[in-house]
Amino acid sequence: MAEKVIICKDLTKQFGDFYAVNQISFEVAKGEIFGFLGANGAGKTTAMRILCGLSYPTSGEAIVAGFDVYRQQEDIKRHIGYMSQKFSLYENLTVLENIEFFGGVYGVSRKEIKERSDLLVKDLGLEREAKKLVSDLPLGWKQKLAFSTAIFHRPKIVFLDEPTGGVDPLTRRQFWDMIYEAASSGITVFVTTHYMDEAEYCDRVSVMVDGRVEALDTPNKLKETYGADDMDGVFYRLAMGAKRTGD
Amino acid sequence: MEKIAVSLNHITKTYDKGKVLAVDDVSLQVKQGELFGLIGPDGAGKTSIFRILTTLLLANGGTANVAGYDLVKDFREIRNRVGYMPGKFSLYQDLTIQENLDFFANVFGTSMAQNYELIQDIYDQIKPFKDRRAGKLSGGMKQKLALCCALIHKPEVLLLDEPTTGVDVVSRKEFWDMLKRLKQQGITILVSTPYMDEAKLCERIALMQQGRLMSVNTPDNIVKDFPAKLYAVKSKNVYALLIDLRQLAEVQSCYAFGEFLHVTLKSDKVDGEDWLRHVAERKGHEQVLVKLIEPSIEDSFIRLMNEEE
Amino acid sequence: MKQLFIFIRKEFYHVFRDKRTLLIMFGLPVVQIVLFGFALNNEVKNVELLIVDKAQDALSGQLTDKIRASAYFIVEEDPGMAYTAIEAKLKKGNTKSALIIPANFSDDLKHGGSAQVQIIADGSDPNVAKTIVNYLSRIIGDFQKQVFATPSIMPYTIVPEMRMLYNEEGNGSLNFIPGVMALILMIVCTALTSVSVVKEKEMGTMEVLLVSPFKPIMVLIAKAVPYLLLSIANFTLILLLTVFLLDIAIKGSILLLFLESTLFIITCLSLGLLISNVTASQQTALLICLMAMMLPTIIFTGFIMPLENMPKPFQVISNIVPSRWYFLIVKSVMLKGLGFQSVWKETLVLFGMAISLLFIALKNFKIRLQ
Incomplete structure (x- = not known):
């Protein structure tokens, strides 16, 4: 049995009498690409915030990268990477300055930053843009660079919150190539997305409805179970039953 | 002869004193009563085109007509005749549904009662919540309200800039159903979206990338124009297969599409399916499945992008 | 006209549903008056x-x-x-x-x-x-x-002749009141007006309003009218606080005081609209209001530091700060009981400022996006 890097048991977050996250339980193995789906307001963001050590659950247990979400938030933060569509890089810093900054934040040594960033810039084919401001890069490159910085400190888990929103289909695929590469190097990928075809790229997918994990399996098994041709159909069927709406 | 509701002739738009080229010589015609889609990722120039068509921005070059009026000369006429939903449009969060509707009706010099039949279909779905503030509505309901607001003065042309972005699958489906019904009422609709799967819901589409139109046609024709045979391939380990296939000299392109890989070959083979299966198995892949498939809009988009480069 | 009325009503909905705005609008005067009136009193006691x-x-x-x-x-x-x-x-x-x-x-x-x-x-x-x-x-x-x-x-009596440098007239909170009035009106009018316009830009509603047949100029007027009324209400509140809480009598004509204040409010509103024309985010608008409006009001009005003691260049700069003129007017009318004939010069300056700022704001209003 592979090492478990995320273990959730009956995790609950309550706001007043509203259960944003309602007793969710699941485990994610090392090197797994775990898709975390759900309609707006299903509780995805809240659950993700807890797992990233940004907010406390009301009840239940969760261990992320071997650390407890109640007591070891700081340790969790040091061992994960995070990237979202909304914020990932400083637009008014150059490519290299961004890498240096985020590397420094996670305590990567100066020497290592230098070595790894040279390599990274070369891998991304950004040699000519390394000293340019991030704001001058096309969106697709920004997203790729953002992902690279998120895993720069070699975290155990990387959380991706709708990383490919608004990106062209070609870049989206290149982005997923990078995700696969990271996963095969042992980094666990926890990803939310609005693109249902991307759900198919995941090893396993969970679908949240009204604060609960309504379904969790490999994409193929889910399609079988719900008699759908694609993940779109699976999601549609599950989300149709939602009572709760909201952002 | 068909009437043209929206036409752009060599429209160009730059920002930052010409440094950023947002719209690059775009010419396009939307027929009256047509449901036309602008398909492209962020930064393709969709929003700039909408703002030019709504007279909010002046183009740096080219001319355009909306509902038969010139964009620059008759901008007031145009403002009376278009319904517009901006990309980041979020209504007045602190006003109720009813108050929002009344307000926008007033701004357009009309009342809800006057064009009720047009919005009735959509309004009925949010009517039970009419005293709820817009800020407390779900994404889907907000979208319906925004559409009502854009329709309230019975516009001739409806311009919707990414109405389904950030909205979940269920709401997106409902929204497109509403657009189809509106089309039946004779309203010309120009809608943009970054979701390729929504393209097939339009009558005609323009595929956009970096300010340029790559192709304008019906979704069917765009797919038909796909110049090569397209194979869907999968095996037990899809990622390893992707890497292996890309290394083959005969393979032109190979991209992940859902659970499959979509592959084209440099020169079409009669027995492409067998060849691919053979190659994959020789590389040690198990449970290899290969089939010849119809390309999707997304396949075409990627193909066109590669050709442009 | 009915259109405008409905638009204005909408603005009032915004104000009354936003606790923060209400707090700034009516909490601020109370706090400021109490603060400046009592605590910052520059009399020395005990x-x-x-x-x-x-x-x-x-x-x-x-x-x-x-x-x-x-x-x-x-x-x-x-x-x-x-x-x-x-x-x-x-x-x-x-x-x-x-x-x-x-x-x-x-x-x-x-x-x-x-x-x-x-x-x-x-x-x-x-x-x-x-x-x-x-x-x-x-x-x-x-x-x-x-x-x-x-x-x-009394041949030997020595009467020490000393000048009280920082409070020459020897009165304490009295002098602060006109200054605080100027300050509050300045903050409330410019900040709230500009933020309310910029908010529409941020939410995307401004785009829809611009695309509507509603005249762009009317959007500005509809934005300004509610804040004009609210500011006058606000001014009334300050006056009431001054009279009943600080025990300071209004010596001159109340009508004149209201008219002069309305003039000042219009000046501030125009400034607020002008700021909203050139900014795209609420934060920027607020920052500009604070830095570019509040500080000069405090420094150049003369109610905390007397203008006479400032270097010459500062005194010259102070002439373009509207609140300086308003401060002089209120001091004369409210505290000294003087009539219009003594403040007509200051009124004229303020009037000129109001008209030109309003003109620039309206002229500058973009009927398109940039």
């Missing part, structure tokens, strides 16, 4: 004073009693204290000031015709020190007048 009366006779006793009777000092007496001890006490901050009456005080005064007393004040706070010295000198001066009741036999 200062610790150590009296070392080495004379210990009837006359020195009378002087001590007189000082004790004034509201300014908390008197502590220690006739035997040595000079070094006094200094130590001052140094430690155990007292703010000391008055030393020499042993031969009465004799010197009666026979020699002049007596010396020593006043020591903690100069680390020069303003307070000067004020203390000033108060004490006055009390001593009064005391002399009392002791030598008839003016004819």
Whole structure:
């Protein structure tokens, strides 16, 4: 049995009498690409915030990268990477300055930053843009660079919150190539997305409805179970039953 | 002869004193009563085109007509005749549904009662919540309200800039159903979206990338124009297969599409399916499945992008 | 017209549904008035004073009693204290000031015709020190007048002539009121107006409004009218607070005061609209309002630091700050009870500013996006 890097048991977050996250339980193995789906307001963001050590659950247990979400938030933060569509890089810093900054934040040594960033810039084919401001890069490159910085400190888990929103289909695929590469190097990928075809790229997918994990399996098994041709159909069927709406 | 509701002739738009080229010589015609889609990722120039068509921005070059009026000369006429939903449009969060509707009706010099039949279909779905503030509505309901607001003065042309972005699958489906019904009422609709799967819901589409139109046609024709045979391939380990296939000299392109890989070959083979299966198995892949498939809009988009480069 | 009315009604919905706006609008005046009226009062009261009366006779006793009777000092007496001890006490901050009456005080005064007393004040706070010295000198001066009741036999009286630098007119909270009024109106009008316009830009609603047949200029007017009314209400609140909480009477015409204030409010609203024309986010708008409006109002209006004491260039700059003129008008009308004939010049300047700012704001309003 592979090492478990995320273990959730009956995790609950309550706001007043509203259960944003309602007793969710699941485990994610090392090197797994775990898709975390759900309609707006299903509780995805809240659950993700807890797992990233940004907010406390009301009840239940969760261990992320071997650390407890109640007591070891700081340790969790040091061992994960995070990237979202909304914020990932400083637009008014150059490519290299961004890498240096985020590397420094996670305590990567100066020497290592230098070595790894040279390599990274070369891998991304950004040699000519390394000293340019991030704001001058096309969106697709920004997203790729953002992902690279998120895993720069070699975290155990990387959380991706709708990383490919608004990106062209070609870049989206290149982005997923990078995700696969990271996963095969042992980094666990926890990803939310609005693109249902991307759900198919995941090893396993969970679908949240009204604060609960309504379904969790490999994409193929889910399609079988719900008699759908694609993940779109699976999601549609599950989300149709939602009572709760909201952002 | 068909009437043209929206036409752009060599429209160009730059920002930052010409440094950023947002719209690059775009010419396009939307027929009256047509449901036309602008398909492209962020930064393709969709929003700039909408703002030019709504007279909010002046183009740096080219001319355009909306509902038969010139964009620059008759901008007031145009403002009376278009319904517009901006990309980041979020209504007045602190006003109720009813108050929002009344307000926008007033701004357009009309009342809800006057064009009720047009919005009735959509309004009925949010009517039970009419005293709820817009800020407390779900994404889907907000979208319906925004559409009502854009329709309230019975516009001739409806311009919707990414109405389904950030909205979940269920709401997106409902929204497109509403657009189809509106089309039946004779309203010309120009809608943009970054979701390729929504393209097939339009009558005609323009595929956009970096300010340029790559192709304008019906979704069917765009797919038909796909110049090569397209194979869907999968095996037990899809990622390893992707890497292996890309290394083959005969393979032109190979991209992940859902659970499959979509592959084209440099020169079409009669027995492409067998060849691919053979190659994959020789590389040690198990449970290899290969089939010849119809390309999707997304396949075409990627193909066109590669050709442009 | 009906369109405009509905638009204005919508603006009122926004204001009354947003607790933050309401708080800024009506909480701010209360806080400011109380703060400036009471706490920042630059009168010196209840200062610790150590009296070392080495004379210990009837006359020195009378002087001590007189000082004790004034509201300014908390008197502590220690006739035997040595000079070094006094200094130590001052140094430690155990007292703010000391008055030393020499042993031969009465004799010197009666026979020699002049007596010396020593006043020591903690100069680390020069303003307070000067004020203390000033108060004490006055009390001593009064005391002399009392002791030598008839003016004819007052050959030796020394009346210390001192100028109170930082509060020349000698009144405390009085001078702050017009300044606070200017400050509050400035903040409320510019900040709230600009933020409410910029918010529509942020939410995307401005795009829809611009694309509507509703005239763009009307959007601005519809935005300005509610804030004009609210600001006048706000001004009324400030006046009420001033009269009933701070016990300051309005000496001049209330009508004139309202008209002048309306003029100032229009100036501020125009500034707010102007700011909203050139900014795209609420934060930027707020920051500009705070930095570019509030600071100059505080510095160049003259209610905290007198303009006369400023370097010449600052005095010149102060002329373009609207609140400076409004401050002069309110001071004249409200505190001195003067009529329009005494403030027409200032009114004219303010009027000119209002008209030109309004013109620039309307002219600058973009009917398209940039």
